Amino acid sequence: MAHLTPTPALEPGQDKTMILNMGPQHPSTHGVLRLLLEIDGETVVRMMPDIGFLHTGIEKTCEAKFYHQVVPLTDRIDYLCPMTNNLCYALAVEKLLGLEIPPKAQWLRVMLNELTRINSHLVWLGTHAMDIGAMTVFLYCFREREDVLRLFEAVSGQRMMTSYFRIGGVALEPPLDFFDRVRKFADAFPSKVDEYEGLLTGNPIWVMRTKGVATISAEDALALGASGPTLRGSGVDFDLRRDMPYSGYENFKFKVPVRQDGDVFARYMCRVAELRESIGIVKQALDGMPSGPVKANAPKVVLPDREKMKTEMEALIYHFKIVTEGFAVPEGEVYQAVESPRGEMGYYVVSDGSAKPYRVHMRSACLANMQTLPKMCEGRLLADVVAAIGSIDIVLGEIDR
């Protein structure tokens, strides 16, 4: 929302360029991104992204809430991967508290995180393909996304804003038939990925629109702070889940897809391969799901069970205290990063020893990834801008916070 009046520095004799305003209500900007494009005919000479239209001041709001009240706010940052944000915030506060999480909760978190990744990638694939002109893929992807959302609804009661992870574990035991339903989905899903790939990967139109388009080198991507598939599509083999594991990811075996070309097609191939790897992790989590509690044994932090609260004096007191005055967190600061579907999602939480966070900062993967857009698009055709935006998979809610 910053530069309302563009002032492009035009060289003398270059008055053949014009300024084109793209967005904020352009369908391919996936939200409310505004791009100021200086174009020479069909070629983009300069690009200036303009953001802030979705800024809601979540970081400021967090400072006025108790620690446990922040969890629902984290859903609303990136509405396509709520569980990843829940997880990252919960991990950060747990690290501040020095809290240990029971294995079942960790595995549940991993499983749901990978389902979230699938959910997010399906929205990306559908909308990205639709931007480029392949309408059918969208319908296919949303068919499977519906299945994932039903699983979320079963486990948390909500389709999108799940708020299922809590500081110290997860909100409640999943319903009885939940794991069977997840397994049914996990068994059916790989063949669905084959269907998407059948529609796109070998499709000559798709290949022409994506191969060699919006390329970025590994050096540029690193320097500009890109992460996730945007970075791996340029040949940098780095995935936080494998290289700096959190929440028990070290117990899972999976490959990190890397492509060398750095174009839209490479990023597409990375994400589609990630879909397959994610479903593999979900299956591993189902096979090895430990038994035991889903909440840490920390009565001062974790809300007691409903049944206990009604029968035990002590549990009732803790419940009352947590709800009315929160829980104090020892002084300190923590930066916790997780691999979100878009890259490195980081939470920096500062505590001053009180029951409210002194500062919560979200490191948005999209904000950094978006800085690569001008590099990708400048000197290329206007129509490729749409492909480039789709390929970095931006969510404006996360950029603007």
Place this chain on the structure above:
Amino acid sequence: MALAPAVTDIEQLKGHPAVARVAGWNPRAVEGVKFDRDEMTIYVERSAIRQASALLRDDPTCPFNYLSDITCVDWHPSEPRFEVIYHLLSIPNKERVRLKVKLSGETPALDSITSVWPGANYFEREIFDLFGIRFNGHPYLRRILMPENWEGHPLRKDYPVEGYR
């Protein structure tokens, strides 16, 4: 799991590659160190931040080749009021380090590190917008999230949560 107390003695932390590198370059650039909850923090002198970050980026043994994040904390009303916080990541060594620069509340300003990491651009603009800290040498220091004609800097602690009515 009990929390281990934070270590702040620089002699004990010399083994960390980032501490060794910055302290070896210029001991006066390091105002302090802290190792807490498995995270390393180096307090860097205000004028040394650009050189320190370039130094860490080009470290031959442990290159901190990725800038994860820049953010700021307002400690109003104490002085120095602001802390600008840089999170660096070494992708080859899988190591993180946090650099901190303390700034006074009166006309807070420091060097921009966009010449070292072009990716710092939006992060610094965000801090300028929400905290009102100037980054000298930034190529395009304008508000990024708030409207151009907005008054005040919303993430400062003396700015009310509900905004000015």
